[in-house]
Amino acid sequence: MNVLxxxxxxxxxxxxxxxxxxxxxxxxxxxxxxxxxxxIGFVTRRNLIIMFLCxxxxxxAAGIALIAFSRFHLNHTGESFVVFVLxxxxxxxxxALALVVLLFRRKESLDAAEWxxxxx
Amino acid sequence: xxxxxxxxxxxxxxxxxxxAQVEHGALGTHGGHEAALNAGxxxxxxxxxxxxxPKWTLLIPFLPLLGCVLCGVCAILKVRNKLPAVITVACxxxxxxxxxxxxxxxxxxxxxxxxxxxxxxWIRFVWGTEYKSPREFIxxxxxxxxxxxxxxxxxxxxxxxxIALYASEYMxxxxxxxxxxxxxxxxxxxxxxxxxxxxxxxLLLLYLGWEGVGLCSYLLIxxxxxxxxxxxxxxxxxxxxxxxxxxxxxxxxLTYVHFGTVEYAKLFPLIQTYLxxxxxxxxxxxxxxxxxxPVLFTIGAFGKSAQIPLYVWLPDAMEGPTPxxxxxxxxxxxxxxxxxxxxxxxxxxxxxxALPIVAWGGALTALLAATIGMAQFDIKRIMAYSTVSxxxxxxxxxxxxxxxxxxxxxxxxxxxxxxxxxxxxxVMHGFAGQLDLRKLxxxxxxxGWKIVSLAMFVGCINLAGVPFITAGFWSKDxxxxxxxxxxxxxxxxxxxxxxxxxxxxxxxxxFFRVFMGPVQYExxxxxxxxADHANHANHANHGHSDAHGAQEHGSxxxxxFHPHAPGLAINAVLLILAVAAFAVIPLVHDFSGGGGHSFxxxxxxxxxxxxxxxxxxxHYKPFGMDAHRFAMIGSIIVGLVGIVVxxxxxxxxxxxxxxxxxxxxKLGAIQTAAQHKWYVDEAxxxxxxxxxxxxxxxxxxxxxxxxxxxxxxxxxVPRGLGHTARRTQTGVLHDYALRMAGGLAVVVLAIxxxxxxxxxxxxxxxxxxxxxVGGVRP
Numbered sequence: 082m083n084v085l086x087x088x089x090x091x092x093x094x095x096x097x098x099x100x101x102x103x104x105x106x107x108x109x110x111x112x113x114x115x116x117x118x119x120x121i122g123f124v125t126r127r128n129l130i131i132m133f134l135c136x137x138x139x140x141x142a143a144g145i146a147l148i149a150f151s152r153f154h155l156n157h158t159g160e161s162f163v164v165f166v167l168x169x170x171x172x173x174x175x176x177a178l179a180l181v182v183l184l185f186r187r188k189e190s191l192d193a194a195e196w197x198x199x200x201x
Numbered sequence: 202x203x204x205x206x207x208x209x210x211x212x213x214x215x216x217x218x219x220x221a222q223v224e225h226g227a228l229g230t231h232g233g234h235e236a237a238l239n240a241g242x243x244x245x246x247x248x249x250x251x252x253x254x255p256k257w258t259l260l261i262p263f264l265p266l267l268g269c270v271l272c273g274v275c276a277i278l279k280v281r282n283k284l285p286a287v288i289t290v291a292c293x294x295x296x297x298x299x300x301x302x303x304x305x306x307x308x309x310x311x312x313x314x315x316x317x318x319x320x321x322x323w324i325r326f327v328w329g330t331e332y333k334s335p336r337e338f339i340x341x342x343x344x345x346x347x348x349x350x351x352x353x354x355x356x357x358x359x360x361x362x363x364i365a366l367y368a369s370e371y372m373x374x375x376x377x378x379x380x381x382x383x384x385x386x387x388x389x390x391x392x393x394x395x396x397x398x399x400x401x402x403x404l405l406l407l408y409l410g411w412e413g414v415g416l417c418s419y420l421l422i423x424x425x426x427x428x429x430x431x432x433x434x435x436x437x438x439x440x441x442x443x444x445x446x447x448x449x450x451x452x453x454x455l456t457y458v459h460f461g462t463v464e465y466a467k468l469f470p471l472i473q474t475y476l477x478x479x480x481x482x483x484x485x486x487x488x489x490x491x492x493x494x495p496v497l498f499t500i501g502a503f504g505k506s507a508q509i510p511l512y513v514w515l516p517d518a519m520e521g522p523t524p525x526x527x528x529x530x531x532x533x534x535x536x537x538x539x540x541x542x543x544x545x546x547x548x549x550x551x552x553x554x555a556l557p558i559v560a561w562g563g564a565l566t567a568l569l570a571a572t573i574g575m576a577q578f579d580i581k582r583i584m585a586y587s588t589v590s591x592x593x594x595x596x597x598x599x600x601x602x603x604x605x606x607x608x609x610x611x612x613x614x615x616x617x618x619x620x621x622x623x624x625x626x627x628v629m630h631g632f633a634g635q636l637d638l639r640k641l642x643x644x645x646x647x648x649g650w651k652i653v654s655l656a657m658f659v660g661c662i663n664l665a666g667v668p669f670i671t672a673g674f675w676s677k678d679x680x681x682x683x684x685x686x687x688x689x690x691x692x693x694x695x696x697x698x699x700x701x702x703x704x705x706x707x708x709x710x711x712f713f714r715v716f717m718g719p720v721q722y723e724x725x726x727x728x729x730x731x732a733d734h735a736n737h738a739n740h741a742n743h744g745h746s747d748a749h750g751a752q753e754h755g756s757x758x759x760x761x762f763h764p765h766a767p768g769l770a771i772n773a774v775l776l777i778l779a780v781a782a783f784a785v786i787p788l789v790h791d792f793s794g795g796g797g798h799s800f801x802x803x804x805x806x807x808x809x810x811x812x813x814x815x816x817x818x819x820h821y822k823p824f825g826m827d828a829h830r831f832a833m834i835g836s837i838i839v840g841l842v843g844i845v846v847x848x849x850x851x852x853x854x855x856x857x858x859x860x861x862x863x864x865x866x867k868l869g870a871i872q873t874a875a876q877h878k879w880y881v882d883e884a885x886x887x888x889x890x891x892x893x894x895x896x897x898x899x900x901x902x903x904x905x906x907x908x909x910x911x912x913x914x915x916x917x918v919p920r921g922l923g924h925t926a927r928r929t930q931t932g933v934l935h936d937y938a939l940r941m942a943g944g945l946a947v948v949v950l951a952i953x954x955x956x957x958x959x960x961x962x963x964x965x966x967x968x969x970x971x972x973x974v975g976g977v978r979p
Contacts, residue, residue, distance in 0.1 A: 124938050132934075193934045201930030 108149035116142035248469025252314030262396035268292030269389035276382035286369035313808020319343035345402035349809030368524035391417035445504015452497030495555035506538030523626025560600025567593030576875035603683030617663035634725030642858030643720035649766025656775035682829030705843025
């Protein structure tokens, strides 16, 4: 455990003072928790909008992980990737919400269980 | 297969230069023969080419082929008039003219010459090398014309022309349907195939024609294809012929295997060497394979020419339109078997068994068919059985070493039997399909039927063999005489003599019942057409209410039925044939006295490969008389007795169409059996068809249960899997998400587990090393 902490007790290039003690470990934990929260939300909730928001949560968790690694490796690839992802996510959000609206119009309900037509 | 062909072709190219010399030497192509001819040597070799013919000889087969194509175009363009008939008559008449021309050339300066006219290379393989077994397989599309070919082609094309003309009127009821053009397509194709069969210069082209005529026969028997009995008859004819064809094809293959060629011009000189052995009484020295070839040919001939045991298809073939019966199933196609035997007569002489098989098969068929013919009531069927019987005579004639008699009988029979059929057809045409001799009487006395009756009479006296004035008498007499002259075959002579008496009886039975006696008739109510034709009966004017309009007559207009007499085309054809039947008499008998063989048919046979001298045998002299004289006296007696018996039983005192004195003769079981064709069809059904059908059911069950079961088993495994797997597809989004999450968890846990060192390292965090390996940048 110590080895792990030692290895990660590095904010290469330096963090701002108040966050000086924040390490990659913390970022990854945040990202992981965010992802799990999103996942749990997606699985448990039936409202399409909420489910959609949960997917956004998981999205951002991945983004955080990317940025953290990018910072850790002093490599801008991850960060630039996230910029693109965010752009696409915005477009996708517009699309997804439009779809949700259409689905709602068809069944007057936002319950995801209403849509089970692909049943085998 | 393709590879082999390519290889052969390559070899051919490579060997071409080497072979240039060989071909003109030992293997002897046409060039070689021409050289031989020019040098004046080898001219007498059996079957060798001794002359040449102009290229227009090719018109004989190819004009009918052109007619076939043109009629096919008519069918496609939906021509609904008599154009196909005009085309066919014109083309076949052209072929006849070309045949006459070829005949003139062939018989130039008195003795027959042999020529090969080549159309194109058809099959040509040459392989091996000059030093190591050079082999070739050559079958050109070329035509071998000698006097035997001419004899056959003269009556084939001549009769085909007349019968096509007859059919133009007979089939008139179908003009408005597609059937008319279809009929003439098959008709022309038949003449083309027959020409290939008779004129082909190699066995392969003969085989092509042989199959071609079989096909056309099938198509034309099944002309009324909506009538189940016609379809069954067509199928029966085709299948029976296939059995025979198997024999022919095996003979063909053995010929190539043994002689290395299938071309007549090369084959017959090779046969000559064996023939010399046979003629010197050394038949034991001839290899088995050579002796087997003619036996196999005989199987083919017996199938095509309807002899025991393959004769049963011919009577059923009468389901076809009558012109077809007359041309194909009486005059021409069924004589193809006789042609084959006559053409390969030298080869038959090389075999100990082939000619006795031919002779006995023919004689027994003649007798059997005649006995069946006596008991039938359908006049067309009687004629069919008489055809089978007369074909038996021809085979018996050749079998007892009388190729001349056999060929002459083919020639005369073609005319009078075609005439008999066409007369029966005219009756059938005029009486709305009526063929039952119990329902027709006194036709000769009805106005407009004089020519038909005359033709029928001429045909009957020929078939019955009325002495001296009929061609049929002379040709049949020759066969019976040859049978008596052949020492070992006297029994066949007696069989044939008896059959001649039966023939005279059943022939005149038909004539006296249908054409003589009180005028009484009943229209046929049998529809001899398919539904199309029945529709056309609606607008049938009475002049053309033929057999196909029979339904109308049968039902609505039954009481008011009056037969319509045949028109110009039918009468003209019948008249020509009646004259021809007499005109051929001097062609088949030598009236210069002495019973010599110096008449036309004899010279035609002797000028060909059939003209070889059989091994000398002691002439049998029945009752101390010359065999031919005895046969003549015998056949005069039996012929007249047969006619007189028919006269008393079926003419004298007959007051109605349905009854005659013959009814009072009760023969019990024999009569019934003869009426049922000796139950041969039933026996074949029980012996061959039923076991095969049972076997088919067994195989079907095996296929259903074992083969299909196995296949289905392979199908059921994935189906079961799918059935299980489909339950996971609920269509609910959450289920999929949960499973994805579950899968992710499993993957993550697995990786963690593996990196923590398996079971032993369980408990420690596995990602430690991963993190450390990630490395710390300085």
